Amino acid sequence: MLKIKNLKKYFGGVKAVNDCSFEIEERKITALIGPNGAGKSTVFNLISGIIKPDEGEILFNGKNISKLNPEKISNLGISRLFQQTMLFNNLTVKENLLLAFDNEDTKFWKNFFGKNKLSNEKLKKIKAMLELIKMENFENKKAKDLSYGQKRLVELIRTIINPHILLMLDEPVAGVNPQIRMEIAEMLKKLKTQGETILLIEHDMNFTLGVSDKIIVMDEGKVIAEGKPEEIKNNPQVLEAYLGD
Amino acid sequence: MFSAYLIHLLILIGIYLILAISLQLAVGFTGLLNMGHIAFYAIGAYASALLALNGFPFWVCFFSAGILAMFFGFLLSLPTNKLKGDYLALATMAFSLVVYAVLLNWTELTRGPLGLPGIPKPKFLGFSFSDNLSFLILTAIIGLISFLIIKIITSSQFGKVLEATRDNELLARVLGKNTFKIKTMSLMISAFFAGIAGSLYAHYITFIDPSSFTLLQLVPVLAIVIIGGLASLKGTVIATVILTLLPEPLRFIGFPSSIVGPARQMLYALILILILIYKPKGFYGKIELE
Numbered sequence: 108m109l110k111i112k113n114l115k116k117y118f119g120g121v122k123a124v125n126d127c128s129f130e131i132e133e134r135k136i137t138a139l140i141g142p143n144g145a146g147k148s149t150v151f152n153l154i155s156g157i158i159k160p161d162e163g164e165i166l167f168n169g170k171n172i173s174k175l176n177p178e179k180i181s182n183l184g185i186s187r188l189f190q191q192t193m194l195f196n197n198l199t200v201k202e203n204l205l206l207a208f209d210n211e212d213t214k215f216w217k218n219f220f221g222k223n224k225l226s227n228e229k230l231k232k233i234k235a236m237l238e239l240i241k242m243e244n245f246e247n248k249k250a251k252d253l254s255y256g257q258k259r260l261v262e263l264i265r266t267i268i269n270p271h272i273l274l275m276l277d278e279p280v281a282g283v284n285p286q287i288r289m290e291i292a293e294m295l296k297k298l299k300t301q302g303e304t305i306l307l308i309e310h311d312m313n314f315t316l317g318v319s320d321k322i323i324v325m326d327e328g329k330v331i332a333e334g335k336p337e338e339i340k341n342n343p344q345v346l347e348a349y350l351g352d
Numbered sequence: 353m354f355s356a357y358l359i360h361l362l363i364l365i366g367i368y369l370i371l372a373i374s375l376q377l378a379v380g381f382t383g384l385l386n387m388g389h390i391a392f393y394a395i396g397a398y399a400s401a402l403l404a405l406n407g408f409p410f411w412v413c414f415f416s417a418g419i420l421a422m423f424f425g426f427l428l429s430l431p432t433n434k435l436k437g438d439y440l441a442l443a444t445m446a447f448s449l450v451v452y453a454v455l456l457n458w459t460e461l462t463r464g465p466l467g468l469p470g471i472p473k474p475k476f477l478g479f480s481f482s483d484n485l486s487f488l489i490l491t492a493i494i495g496l497i498s499f500l501i502i503k504i505i506t507s508s509q510f511g512k513v514l515e516a517t518r519d520n521e522l523l524a525r526v527l528g529k530n531t532f533k534i535k536t537m538s539l540m541i542s543a544f545f546a547g548i549a550g551s552l553y554a555h556y557i558t559f560i561d562p563s564s565f566t567l568l569q570l571v572p573v574l575a576i577v578i579i580g581g582l583a584s585l586k587g588t589v590i591a592t593v594i595l596t597l598l599p600e601p602l603r604f605i606g607f608p609s610s611i612v613g614p615a616r617q618m619l620y621a622l623i624l625i626l627i628l629i630y631k632p633k634g635f636y637g638k639i640e641l642e
Contacts, residue, residue: 155526157522157526176525177522177525177526178525178526178528178529178530178531181525181526181527181528182528187526189523189526193520193522193523194520194523195515195516195519195520195523195524196519196520197515197518197519197583197638197639198512198515198516198519202512202515205509205512206512206513206516206524206527206529207527210528210529210530211509212509212510212512212513212529213510213513213529213530213533213534214510215510215537218505218508218509218510218511219504219505219508219510221508223508223509223510225509265527269527269528
């Protein structure tokens, strides 16, 4: 589904991504791990079109997306959760979620003449998703008034609502309490059973090993190992990258 | 005498209201700190005046003013679309200065500093809006329609996309929104209404010259937007009334006109500073000024 080929991105003298190649399969949860500064988030930014690669290709269902803008990549079916919380702070939770459904809201005349009515289907979906994260009473609360954990959950369901073929989650459980962490793990497993394809960055090893089908380990901008969780756990190269000599 | 003065003030409130709510659309709702709004107002005023002086009927002048300003809004959005905050403010300010310089120096068309006198009062469907009361009714109708249109836009899902672009453009793009198009449309709509406000002004005063469209003229309009509160149309209406009426007593104190003009600007600046210190969101603002 997603194929990264010899991807390179340099920031001045820093080789953030240096000849990185990997592939992710459909209907699987693939985790991208590595020490801080390994280039994981840069790879995410390259895939979602926020930055452009210096060299290499990103093939999404056979199409090279490495030169496309973020909105085009999103509309091809890549939905992304950021490492830092990203919500429209002055909009309510419901308004934030509504923006993720489709792009009918960008059609001026359709909206001006009231032909883009909020469908019951959308409202039901929002309600169901908020119930899933136990935030059904927060629908009309502004995003800026939510706690960090609540913001993370709203972002997560927004990423899921956003039409996609591939979900990319950058540290979904960073900074959230153990209870929410477990709920997110359950949610990801459920998504996988529903046939979702997920690419995940996460530092929490227990979480990552628990939910992933495949793990790709990055260090200094390149892939140093990949395999099933049990293979990665005992890989000496991986241990060295994390623990040093 | 007093009623004539009151009607005059109400007409000015109407024109300023159109100017301010259209700036609110760009600044408050879309987050585009457009300092070139007066240029659109000027383009509208000159386009309407020149067409009227060449015998075109009022409604042609009026809509042409809006459409031409909108076209310039589109042109301005092309090089400035990737700019944000201070950089956008500076670029749009430069646009305003360029338009002012053109009005001043393209004397064959604009008569430069001599201005355009004798702009006819509007006539529409055989009815002439030559007295101030009828002009007030016209301004009120156009002001109300403008307000309703901008209200519909900002209350719709499209309005939420504008606000999303303001709050976090990168996120809006990652959700698949074409923010280039969104920002361009916002600036074009904003410019259209500034253009028709300019047309009303030209046909009301019946004389325009470049001095009516300096960057300084932006101060009261921007003050209305900030004092009323960003992304609040209700606040904009209230602030328009207050800020148009507030400097009026200065006229009766007996100061010479050379002092009254700068005193008005100082008053606006003072109110703006006080609001920013004590009520940073303005009267009814939904977001804080960054």
